[in-house]
Every structure is written in C-alpha cells, then in structure tokens.
Amino acid sequence: MVNSYTSGTLRLPARSVLSDDIHDAIMGLLLSHEIAPGEHINIDALSRRLDVSPTPVREALARLESEDLVSKQPLRGFTATPLLTARQLDDLFQFRALIEPWAAGQAAAEHSQEDADALLAELERGEEATEIDIELAYAKMSEHDARFHELIARMSGSQRVHDAFTRTHCHLHLFRLYQARKSVADAETDDVDFADTLFGLYYQPATGFLALHEHRGIADAVLSGDSERASALMLSHIEESRKRNAPAARLLGGA
Incomplete structure (x- = not known):
C-alpha cells in the first residue's frame, strides 16, 4: 500500500x-x-x-x-533518486510482464469471496478519481492503480510474487515521471489547456481513465474465474502502461 x-x-x-x-x-x-x-x-x-x-x-x-x-x-x-531512464523503465515493465499476468491468472483460480469483495471495493474507490478536480485526479488514480496491482499480487496466493511486486515501488516512480512531465509542460507552454493535452495519454472522455477501464476488464476475468483471460488482459494492460509512460522517460530520464 x-x-x-x-x-x-x-x-x-x-x-x-x-x-x-x-x-x-x-x-x-x-x-x-x-x-x-x-x-x-x-x-x-x-x-x-x-x-x-x-x-x-x-x-x-x-x-x-x-x-x-x-x-x-x-x-x-x-x-x-533520479527519475527512471528509458532503459530502467523498460526493464521495470519487462519484469512486471513476467510476474503480474501469472498473478492475475492465479487470482482468478484461487480467490476467495473476501478477495472478490476487496477487488470490487477497490474498483469503486478508483471511480473517485473521475469525480474530482483534474489537478488532483491523476494523483488519486495513481493511488488506486498501486492498490489494485498490489491486491492482484496478493490474491495470487504467492508471498514471493507479492513481495517482488511491492519492492519495485513502480507506481511511485511512474507518478514522479508524470509530475516531471507536467512541470515541464507547465514551464514551457502558455497553453492553459496543457493539462488536458497531457491527460490525453491517460484519459478519454468516453471511457474515463484508461487504466481504470482496463482494471475493470481484468477484475471481471478474475472474478469469473477465467485465468487465461485475466492473464492476457493483465499483460495487455502492462504493455499499454509502458507505452503511455515511455515518452516521459525518454524526455526526462534519458536513455
């Protein structure tokens, strides 16, 4: 957490x-x-x-x-610590792509009713990000994102996988990248809508936060017991997150 x-x-x-x-x-x-x-x-x-x-x-x-x-x-x-470089970010997502799809598949096969209740409650908490000021919304969404992935790792039943995920502190690093990119945009442009442009990487009017939309799909697969679909959706989610964050790492963290 x-x-x-x-x-x-x-x-x-x-x-x-x-x-x-x-x-x-x-x-x-x-x-x-x-x-x-x-x-x-x-x-x-x-x-x-x-x-x-x-x-x-x-x-x-x-x-x-x-x-x-x-x-x-x-x-x-x-x-x-410095921001993640593009190479470090890629390494982080490669590691996540190895352990988190497996964790999602195991969560689908092994979860308890208590786990299911916790997952549904977390999705509800994630919805709170859509109801607050845009300047604070990404921070709220980042908190939900970290909790969601930690919960899936815990639901896998593997303490080693859970510990390996939490030790990456990945969402702290990703939030720092976002904040740095936002600061650069703020300093270098007079466009009052720069935040909306930046948010376009993470938010779409029709579906809301892209990560939350993807979380719903993963949760649905987990709760329906479909291990194969849960694993595939988690892998896709991690790859999409890598693509959304890679430009900031290249711009701010270097090679």
Missing part, C-alpha cells in the same frame, strides 16, 4: 506525531518535486521546515531509501 500522492500545501506534522507522518511529509515533497530528482537533502534544513529534530528525519529518509526514493552516499548523505 502506498501513501497519498496528492500534492498541495505541505501539512507540517506536530512534534508528537509518529515517524509515519514525517515519512509521509518527506515523501510528498519528493513526489511533488519540491525536493527535485537528484537534489541533495539537507537534513538540518528539512528538520527546521518540518519543525522536528533531525532524528525522525533521518529515520524517515532511511525508510525512503528502502523505497528507492532517496539514496545515501558516503560523506555526502542523502540525495533524491
């Missing part, structure tokens, strides 16, 4: 809150590019900004390192 991607005014955690809130606050800064990819992280400055001591900030950064959002270098400290 991932934290909220929604950007906006930074909500400073109170001094007494758990470290999770510090982690979430810093993650928000990374995902919104307020801490830019490749930027060195000044722990003391970040501590002052969050109004906490350096200790919980260091603890949060250690967690974020395990989520591949920051890296620690000897004698330099923490740095925000």
Whole structure:
C-alpha cells in the first residue's frame, strides 16, 4: 500500500506525531518535486521546515531509501533518486510482464469471496478519481492503480510474487515521471489547456481513465474465474502502461 500522492500545501506534522507522518511529509515533497530528482537533502534544513529534530528525519529518509526514493552516499548523505531512464523503465515493465499476468491468472483460480469483495471495493474507490478536480485526479488514480496491482499480487496466493511486486515501488516512480512531465509542460507552454493535452495519454472522455477501464476488464476475468483471460488482459494492460509512460522517460530520464 502506498501513501497519498496528492500534492498541495505541505501539512507540517506536530512534534508528537509518529515517524509515519514525517515519512509521509518527506515523501510528498519528493513526489511533488519540491525536493527535485537528484537534489541533495539537507537534513538540518528539512528538520527546521518540518519543525522536528533531525532524528525522525533521518529515520524517515532511511525508510525512503528502502523505497528507492532517496539514496545515501558516503560523506555526502542523502540525495533524491533520479527519475527512471528509458532503459530502467523498460526493464521495470519487462519484469512486471513476467510476474503480474501469472498473478492475475492465479487470482482468478484461487480467490476467495473476501478477495472478490476487496477487488470490487477497490474498483469503486478508483471511480473517485473521475469525480474530482483534474489537478488532483491523476494523483488519486495513481493511488488506486498501486492498490489494485498490489491486491492482484496478493490474491495470487504467492508471498514471493507479492513481495517482488511491492519492492519495485513502480507506481511511485511512474507518478514522479508524470509530475516531471507536467512541470515541464507547465514551464514551457502558455497553453492553459496543457493539462488536458497531457491527460490525453491517460484519459478519454468516453471511457474515463484508461487504466481504470482496463482494471475493470481484468477484475471481471478474475472474478469469473477465467485465468487465461485475466492473464492476457493483465499483460495487455502492462504493455499499454509502458507505452503511455515511455515518452516521459525518454524526455526526462534519458536513455
């Protein structure tokens, strides 16, 4: 499960809150590019900004390192990880194409009624992205996308597959690519409709978010017990997502 991607005014955690809130606050800064990819992280400055001591900030950064959002270098400290390159993005989707179609097929064969209820509930949560302001909708959709794929991996019954998927942190990386592309478009064009143009990669007026439309098909195959169709639809979904995200990686992440 991932934290909220929604950007906006930074909500400073109170001094007494758990470290999770510090982690979430810093993650928000990374995902919104307020801490830019490749930027060195000044722990003391970040501590002052969050109004906490350096200790919980260091603890949060250690967690974020395990989520591949920051890296620690000897004698330099923490740095925000760069955006995925085109090659890294392709490698990520190749890996997903190996494990997720299998997971979807297994989910179709093995799911319980509790699993079915959870999958239907997640589709309903995904619909919420179609009902909010366009500036926040993609963040909401990204959260749903991450939950949906994590749920399918868990429904496969394989802990190894579930763990392998969650360790890719793929949706965090994809959201960072989207945010970077949106920032570039915002800076380089006076077209007030640039967001609509960007959304065209992910959203169609007739069907809504393309990923949500594809999720419905996968869920239908899973819930009907059709392993072959569930696997095929998941593979197609991953390939379509790769195509939608590849231009941003080529533009922003390099080769």
